[in-house]
Amino acid sequence: MRSGRTLSFVPDVNAVSKIAISTGGGDAPGLNAVIRSATVAARNRGWEVVGIRDGFNGIMYPDEYPGGGLMELDRQAVRGISHLGGTILGSTNRGNPTAYPVQLDDGTWTEVDRTAELVQRFSDEGIDALITVGGDGSLRIGNHLHHRGLRVIGVPKTIDNDLDKTTATFGFDTAVDFAAECIDRLFTTATSHGRVMVVEVMGRDAGWIALHAGMAGGAHCILIPEIPYELGPVAETILQRDRNGARFTVIVVAEGAKPVGGEATVLGKAIGQAVQLGGVGAKVAAEIAELTGKETRTVVLGHLLRGGSPTALDRLLGLRFGAAAVRAIEEGQDGIMVGLQPPEVVYVPLEEAVREIKVVPLDGDTMKTARDLGINFGDQMPGQLLGH
Numbered sequence: 361m362r363s364g365r366t367l368s369f370v371p372d373v374n375a376v377s378k379i380a381i382s383t384g385g386g387d388a389p390g391l392n393a394v395i396r397s398a399t400v401a402a403r404n405r406g407w408e409v410v411g412i413r414d415g416f417n418g419i420m421y422p423d424e425y426p427g428g429g430l431m432e433l434d435r436q437a438v439r440g441i442s443h444l445g446g447t448i449l450g451s452t453n454r455g456n457p458t459a460y461p462v463q464l465d466d467g468t469w470t471e472v473d474r475t476a477e478l479v480q481r482f483s484d485e486g487i488d489a490l491i492t493v494g495g496d497g498s499l500r501i502g503n504h505l506h507h508r509g510l511r512v513i514g515v516p517k518t519i520d521n522d523l524d525k526t527t528a529t530f531g532f533d534t535a536v537d538f539a540a541e542c543i544d545r546l547f548t549t550a551t552s553h554g555r556v557m558v559v560e561v562m563g564r565d566a567g568w569i570a571l572h573a574g575m576a577g578g579a580h581c582i583l584i585p586e587i588p589y590e591l592g593p594v595a596e597t598i599l600q601r602d603r604n605g606a607r608f609t610v611i612v613v614a615e616g617a618k619p620v621g622g623e624a625t626v627l628g629k630a631i632g633q634a635v636q637l638g639g640v641g642a643k644v645a646a647e648i649a650e651l652t653g654k655e656t657r658t659v660v661l662g663h664l665l666r667g668g669s670p671t672a673l674d675r676l677l678g679l680r681f682g683a684a685a686v687r688a689i690e691e692g693q694d695g696i697m698v699g700l701q702p703p704e705v706v707y708v709p710l711e712e713a714v715r716e717i718k719v720v721p722l723d724g725d726t727m728k729t730a731r732d733l734g735i736n737f738g739d740q741m742p743g744q745l746l747g748h
Contacts, residue, residue: 589738
C-alpha cells in the first residue's frame with residue numbers, strides 16, 4: 361500500500377479490539393460493499409465491529425432506536441449485501457455534531473459544537489477507531505473528530521465524483537450508467553415527436569454526472585456548474601439542428617448549473633441541512649421553449665441516480681476501499697482518507713482530502729472530446745454541428 365505522501369506512525373495492532381463504521385450524507389450504490397468488506401476484514405483480524413445507525417445519530421441518541429443505536433456487524437449481518445443499493449446502517453444529512461442546530465426558548469435557532477460529547481460516547485462504547493464513509497461534509501466531520509482525539513479513517517463516497525485526492529468514488533459509475541440509459545430512452549420519444557428534452561441530473565458543485573452521462577447518451581447540449589451558461593447559444597443549436605433536418609434535441613443539465621451572472625436554482629433550506637438545489641431543468645426548458653417555439657419537456661432524474669444495485673465497478677471499488685480502511689487501522693494510520701490513484705488505493709491526509717472539491721477540468725480530454733463532437737455548453741455560439 362503506497363501513500364499519497366509519507367505519513368509517520370507507530371503501528372500498535374494490539375491497541376485495536378473494536379471499530380465502528382458510519383455512513384453519512386446521501387446514500388450511494390456501493391455503500392453496502394464497503395460495510396461488508398470492512399466488517400469481514402476486521403473480523404478476520406479478531407476485532408469486534410459495530411455499525412452506527414443513521415450517521416452519528418445512533419451513538420448520540422441510542423435510546424431512540426429499538427435495540428440500540430449500534431448494530432453488531434458480523435459475517436452473518438453482512439452476508440450477501442454487496443449487490444444491494446443504499447446502506448443497511450441508514451444515513452442522514454442532518455445533525456452535524458460540529459454545528460448541531462438547537463432551538464432557543466425564543467424560537468430562534470443556533471448551532472453548538474457537540475464534538476466533545478460525541479468523542480466521549482465513542483470512548484464509553486470502547487470503540488478504538490472509526491471508519492466514516494461519506495462525502496466532503498462527513499469527511500470534514502471525521503477530520504474534526506480526528507483532531508479531537510478519535511482515530512478516524514475516511515472512505516470517500518459521493519455519486520457526484522467531486523471528492524478531491526481520489527480519481528473515482530463509488531456510486532458515480534452506477535449513477536452515470538443509469539442516467540445514460542434514461543437519456544437513451546428519451547432519445548426515442550424526442551425523435552418521434554420532434555421535441556426538446558431537458559434532463560436534470562444531480563451535480564451540486566461539479567458536472568461529472570452531467571458530462572459523462574450526457575456524452576455517453578449522445579446529448580447535444582450539456583450545462584454544468586463549471587461553465588456559467590447563456591441560453592442563446594443553446595437555442596441556436598436547437599434551431600440549427602432543425603434546419604439540418606434533426607427536429608429533436610436532448611439537453612442534460614446538472615442541478616448546480618447557473619446562468620452567466622446568476623446563481624444556482626434553490627428549492628429551499630432546512631435547519632441543519634445544506635441548501636437544496638433543483639428546478640434548473642424546468643427553468644431552462646421554459647426559456648428554451650420561449651426562445652425557439654419548440655415543444656419542450658423536462659425530466660428530473662434526481663434521487664433515482666442514488667438508488668438501485670451498484671455496478672460491478674462500484675461494488676469492486678467499495679470492497680477495495682473497505683478493506684483498505686481496515687489495513688490502514690492495522691498499520692496505525694489516523695486522520696487519513698483512502699483514495700484511488702490507479703492502480704493503487706492510497707492514503708491521503710483528511711486535511712488535504714477535504715480542502716477543495718474536484719471539478720471538471722475544462723481543458724481535459726473529456727471536455728475536448730465533447731467540443732469536437734459539437735456539444736454546446738451554453739458558452740459559445742454553435743458552428744457546424746459534427747456527428748449527429
